[in-house]
Amino acid sequence: MNKQNVTIYDVARESGVSMATVSRVVNGTSNVRPSTKKKVMDVIDKLNYRPNEVARGLASKRTTTVGVIIPDVTNNYFASLARGIDDIAAMYKYNIILANSDGKEQKELKVINTLLSKQVDGIIFMGNEITPLIRKSFKNANIPIVLAGSVDSKKTVPSVNIDYKKAIANVTCELIKHNNNKIAFVSGDLRHSINADHRLKGYCEALKKNNLKYNSDYVFETNESYKDGYSIGKDIFNKNIEAAVVTDDSLAAGILNWMNDHNVSIPNQFEIITSNDTQIADMMRPKMSSITQPLYDIGAVAMRLLTKIMNGDIDDDYKEHDILLQYGVINRETTKK
C-alpha cells in the first residue's frame, strides 16, 4: 500500500528535463520556457503526478496547514467558528488540523505541542481561558497564533471577538427598562476572564448605571449545559427573580423550559435573553431573544488575520490586534416589547 507512486523524478525523466525544472513549473516560480512548461504539464497529468506535501514541507519549512484548537466541535458555538475558519483556510489553500481540548488546560498544552511537532504554520485557539502555562506555550511556539471567540486577559496574542461587556450591558439595560429589579446573570465558569472580566462587568455596569444594587444571589455560575439551566430554573423562580441574562443558548433553553414546564408566563412573569443566537434560540417556544454574534465571521476573520501574519503582511506589532466585530440584539418572544 504505497501512498506515493510517481515522484518529481519520474516526471523529470519522462519529460526529458531536470527535476529542478519540474519543481519550477509546479511552483510557478522563476521563468520556464512555455514550450517546456507545456511538455512538463502534459507529463504531469499523464502520469497523474501529485506533489508530496510532506517532502515539500521538509524542504520549504512550510506545511500550509494550521492547527485549530477547539473545546468541543459538538458545541454549536465553536462549530460555527470552526466552519468560518475552515472556509477561509481553504480559500488560502490551507488545511486545518482540528483538535478537541474540552477546554482543559492539560489537553490544550499537549495539543499545542503535537501541533508544533507537526510543523503547522499557525494556530487558531478557541478556549475558555488563557492560563499562564498556555501563555508561556504560545510564547515558545515561534509561530503566529490567533484567538477566536476567546479572550486573553493579558493580551499576549491577537484575537477576534465581539465586545462581550458592552453586549451584556446593553441587554441588561434593556431588561431594566422593562421595570425588572431582580435580574439574574447566568454564566459559565466565573474564573474565566471572558465571564469575570467582560460579561459580569457588563452586567454590573448596567446595574450601577441604573442605580440598582448588585446582589450576588442573582449571579449563577454553571457549566453552560441544558441540564444546568433546567435545574437552575427552579432556583431562579424561588428567588422571585424577574428576568435573566444568560451566556449560552443551551443553558438558556434549560431555564426557559423549566419555566415552560411550570407554567411561568413568558415574558410577562419572566424575561430571558441569551447570548449566541444559535439555531435553538429560534426553535424554542417562546422564541428566545438574544444577542446576535457573527459567529462564522469571527472564525473567518481570525483565519484571515492568521494568514496575514503568516505571510508577513503585517507589521511586528500585530500583537496589539484585538478585533471586535459588531454584535446585535434580536428581540423575539422572551422579552417584552
Next chain:
Amino acid sequence: MNKQNVTIYDVARESGVSMATVSRVVNGTSNVRPSTKKKVMDVIDKLNYRPNEVARGLASKRTTTVGVIIPDVTNNYFASLARGIDDIAAMYKYNIILANSDGKEQKELKVINTLLSKQVDGIIFMGNEITPLIRKSFKNANIPIVLAGSVDSKKTVPSVNIDYKKAIANVTCELIKHNNNKIAFVSGDLRHSINADHRLKGYCEALKKNNLKYNSDYVFETNESYKDGYSIGKDIFNKNIEAAVVTDDSLAAGILNWMNDHNVSIPNQFEIITSNDTQIADMMRPKMSSITQPLYDIGAVAMRLLTKIMNGDIDDDYKEHDILLQYGVINRETTKK
C-alpha cells in the same frame, strides 16, 4: 520565525551518541542501554527537543494523521461523529485534518486529492452520497478509507452505520399501531442511497406489512433544514396527514413548531418521530420522540476500524466490513403511549 530550532543532531552531539541512538530512544524501538537512554532523555528535555513530524513522515512514509471529510461541522449530527473520530484518533496518537465539503461532489473530490498529497495515512468519509467519481477516487487512493454515518450502495469501502431501514420500519410500524393511516415520510434528497435505498424502503416495508398502500403524496423530499420543516408543516396539515417519520431533527423541529404555532394538539391530532435524537429533540416542547443513534460511537468505531486497517491488523477482505451499530427508540411526548 524559525519553527524548528533543535534537531536530532543537536541532542546527539550534546549527549555524545549517534543520531541513530537518539532516534531509537525517541521511538522506543529496539534496545538501548538504560544509562545511555537516560542520558539522551535528559538532553532531550534540557534542549527541549521535539521531533519534527514532517521529516519523520518523509522518512517513514507515515504521517500519523488521517483526513476527515465532513459535509458541515455545524451540523450537530456530523459534529457528533467527528467528536468520536477525534477522540479515538487522539487515543491512537493520530491527528485529524478536517475538511468541510457541503456534501458537494466537486469539493469532496478536491479535498480527497489534497489529503492524499498531504500523505494522510487514511481517510474517514462522511457524506450524503458516494458517487461514481468518488468511488473511483477511493480506489485510486491507495490508503484505507472508512465511511462513517454514510452508505455506499456499491459497498466499495467499509462503513459504520445503524440499520436505517430497520429503524425507520420500526417506528413507522409503531405509528401504524396507533391507528394512523396517513403517515408522512419526510426525508432529505431521495437521490441519496441512504434515503432511497434504506429509509424509504423501511417506510414502504412497514406500510406493506400492515396492508397500507403507499401514497407518494405523503412522501416529502427536503433539504433537511428547520425552515424546510416549518414550511412543509403546512402541507402536511392540509393533507390531513396524521403522523410523520422524519429523518432529521432540525427538520422535525420545524414541522413540530408549525403544528405548535397553529394549535395542532400533539400527539393527539398529530404524531411525529425523528431520527437522530440530538439535543434539540429533548429541548422541544413537546419533547420529540426519536430513533436513538449512537452518534459518538459511530465515529469512534469508524476510527478504530481505520486504525486497524492502517495497522494491517485486518485481513485483506476488510472491504466487506459493514458494521451496524445498535439503534434504539425513545418515546417522549410527540407519540402516543
Next chain:
DNA sequence: CTGTTAGCGCGTTCAT
C-alpha cells in the same frame, strides 16, 4: 547495544 550510511521527495542556490 550502538554507529554509519543511504535515502525519503522536494526546494533552492549556484553554475552554465
Next chain:
DNA sequence: ATGAACGCGCTAACAG
C-alpha cells in the same frame, strides 16, 4: 532558461 548538487530532519537497514 535549465541542470547539478546540496540539504531539510529523520528512519531504516546494515555493520560491528
